[in-house]
Each structure stands twice: as structure tokens, then as C-alpha cells.
Amino acid sequence: MQEYSMLTERFRRYGDRPALVWRDRAYSYAWLNAQIEAMRERLQAEGIERAVVSLETEYSPYAAAAIFALLGQSCVVLPIDGSLVAAKIEEYLDIGEAQARVGADEAGLSIRWRDGKEGKEGTEAMEVRHPLLRGLLLQRVPGLVLFSSGSTGRSKAAVHRADRLLAKFRAVGRAAKTIPFMMFDHIGGMNTLLTTLANGGCLHVLKDRSPAEVCRTIERYGIEALPVSPTFMNLLLLSGAHRTYDIGSLKVVSYGSEVMPPQTLAAWNAAFPDIRTVQAYGMSELGVLKTKSKSSDSLLFSLQGDGAAYRIVDGLLEIKAESAMIGYLNAPDPFTEDGWLRTGDEAVAEDGYIRILGRRSEIINVGGEKVYPAEVESVLQELAGIEEVVVSAETSGITGQMVMATVKLREDMEPSLGELRRRIWTFCRDKLPAHKIPQKIVITRESLTSSRLKKIRKPQVQEGKPNING
Structure with a gap:
């Protein structure tokens, strides 16, 4: 594949420049290129070529090398976060018709054929039936299968031609020290990986995605670019971690994956007037498109x-x-x-x-009037004591639907449900029309943020930790 060769040739030219920092150790482009070739040799020895293969691992230099090695073998790759529960992984393997399962870490590649057979026999035994997958394999075109989070049901699997995704990087852009905030099984995470490495930048892999760890990493390594979600930006502001660490090296923050509440954006720009803030736009179905915000x-x-x-x-x-x-x-x-x-x-x-x-699909219809959850959430986030809030629809016998707010309060706040309802009504009545003010309030002790640092639109209640409804 021409695009694959284009990138590996760049890696060769970048040489000893750091490509990734993982667990506080730097891995050069020369190391990355050598690792890719070593992994390709192992895949060839195992008979993995023109196959549908899952890559199940954590974010690491070995995972990055494995992605390129599998694409170089004309495989269709299912990137899967290795921390997912076994049932979800099996769901992805079944939907994607994976023939083999690959892991990648310091010990190298681990390879398992799903039917227990190996090499060519394994490929033939696990026959690929879906025409999109068969078409890629027959054409020797590498592919990526990216899954939606599946929070509202069975995950959707989007099939991409890898050559079309890689073609975006023919022109060399600016090299930057970047935190890959999204996981590599997410379109945003895959885009960050490809963008940074194609341009000769350095990916600084986080130990965890807490605000304190993000700010610590920015300070220690002089991070310049940070792609995140609006939910995380709000969590960082609430944490105050930016006042503990020096994050002055940060030049640009791009946000996406969910609607940005205006109040969060205003608070962010007030706190960081010298950081350029850019709205990204992407989907598992589209890739991440180049955008330009009108202003920060x-x-x-x-x-x-x-x-x-x-x-x-x-x-x-x-x-x-x-x-x-x-x-x-x-x-x-x-x-x-x-x-x-x-x-x-x-x-x-x-x-x-x-x-x-x-x-x-998330719009609330109150007696024929549209209510956008992000608009209401943006107002409620200004109310003192609210740590997280998710607005959704609740059935109403009068208006069809009504606005429901699920609220997680700060630990030091424990008002009664009646008191909270009165506070919310008083706060919102001069900021929102009456039909947009929440008619039902749920207080929860559970986080309203998913593992992808996005709002959970349908919060689940854990047994033994009931919500308070009203």
C-alpha cells in the first residue's frame, strides 16, 4: 500500500527523534520502524496476511507498532481496548468476524486463532462472510473496523479503507508534543496517533486520564497539543489541577465527541486565554475532519x-x-x-x-417544542454545588415528554430533593423558557461520565446505591 510505505519511510527519516513516551521512557522512530518490521516478520511466520484480526491491548509503543504491522500485512484490523469486559470483546469479535486475536506488549506479539487452528488452515476455517470485509481482503486493501460505544444497545461497526484514512497525511504538518487522550480504538484516538506520527511529533501516553495526571504530564514534558472532550475540560476546571501544575507550554486544545456547553467553553477561555481552543468534528463513520473554529x-x-x-x-x-x-x-x-x-x-x-x-436521537420534544439537552445542561452547570449533570427525556402524559435532569452533587452538598428542585427552578426561571426547565430531578451518587470521558446519556444505577428521584 502506497500510503503505508509513505509513513514508514518518514519514520525511517525521523530516526532518533522521540515518537512515543510511555511509562516515562522515550521510544524513537528508529525503534518504531524496527519494531514494525519485527512484528511483520512474526505475522508472516504465523501465516497472518489478508486476514481479519483483532488487536486487543492497552495504549503503548507496542500497540502503535502492531497497528502499522497489521496494516502492512493487508489485514482488516479491529482495534479493541484490552480493558473491556470479556463479553463486550466477544461481541466485537463476532460482529467483526475476527479470524485471529493479537495482543502486543513488551514481550512482543501474542497470537491466537479463534478456531484453534493456525496459519492458512485457520484463515480458511474462519471464513469471512460479510461482503465489505471480503471485498477488502480480495483487493488486498487493509482496513479498520471501529465500534461505537454501544451505550444505547448493540455496538455499530464502521468499516474503513485504511488507505483512505492514511491518505490525509500525504502533506507533512507541524510536529507537536501531544497527549493521546482518546484510546486507539476510538476514531479520535486513532486520528491523534496517525496525525502525530505522520508529522514527526511525539505521543506522551498517560498513566491515567485524571485531570491531575494530564496537568502533570503537560508540565513535565512541555506538551503543546491536547485533544479532549468537553466533559473532561469541565472536570479539569472543577479539579483545579491547572493551578497546581504549570501548563504554560500548552498551545492548542481541540475538543469533540459531544456538544460543547457554552458555559464550559466560556469558563475554559477565561481560565486559559492564551490557549487556542478548536472545535474538532469527527465520527466513527467519517474519520476526523479538518476544521477551523471561528474563534476560540x-x-x-x-x-x-x-x-x-x-x-x-x-x-x-x-x-x-x-x-x-x-x-x-x-x-x-x-x-x-x-x-x-x-x-x-x-x-x-x-x-x-x-x-x-x-x-x-437525544432531542426532547415537550408538547411540540424542541429541547436540546446541552442547552439545559449548560445552564445547570452554573448552579453552585452541581458537579455533573445529564439532561434527558422522561415520558409525560400531558406533553408527551418532559425534561429530566440527573444530577451528581459535590461531596459537601447534601440538600433534600425538594430543596434542590426549588433551587433549580429559581435559578433557571430567568434563563430558560418554562418548558425547558427540568420537571423531574434525579440525584445520583454515581459518575455521569463514561470511560471515554463523555456524558452518559442513559445513566445506570448500581445495585445498593439508589438514586433519589423527584
């Missing part, structure tokens, strides 16, 4: 290059891009007849820019 304090952005175009049809954003997936393995085709991807995001166009309002 604006929720408006435009698409920049990559052959991407957009249109808004009946209030929904549709995008056409060369990096788009070729289809789902287990869900209806989301493309229009003329090739535009229906994103599911409600959006408006303003002076040539786009503004995302929210996922259509």
Missing part, C-alpha cells in the same frame, strides 16, 4: 480541505468526505442515494460556518 470562544466552525463538503437537509447535517467509511457490518446504510452521510446531528449554518445543536 465560538461554537461555530468550518470544514477545511480533505475533500469534505456539507449540507443541511431538514435540519440534519450531511457530509461527503473521502475519509468516510465504506459501510456498517451490522446496521442500515446511512448514506443517501447521492453519497452523503447522514450524521444524525442537528445543525444550523451561520455565515458559512456550522453549529452543532445536538444528536437528533
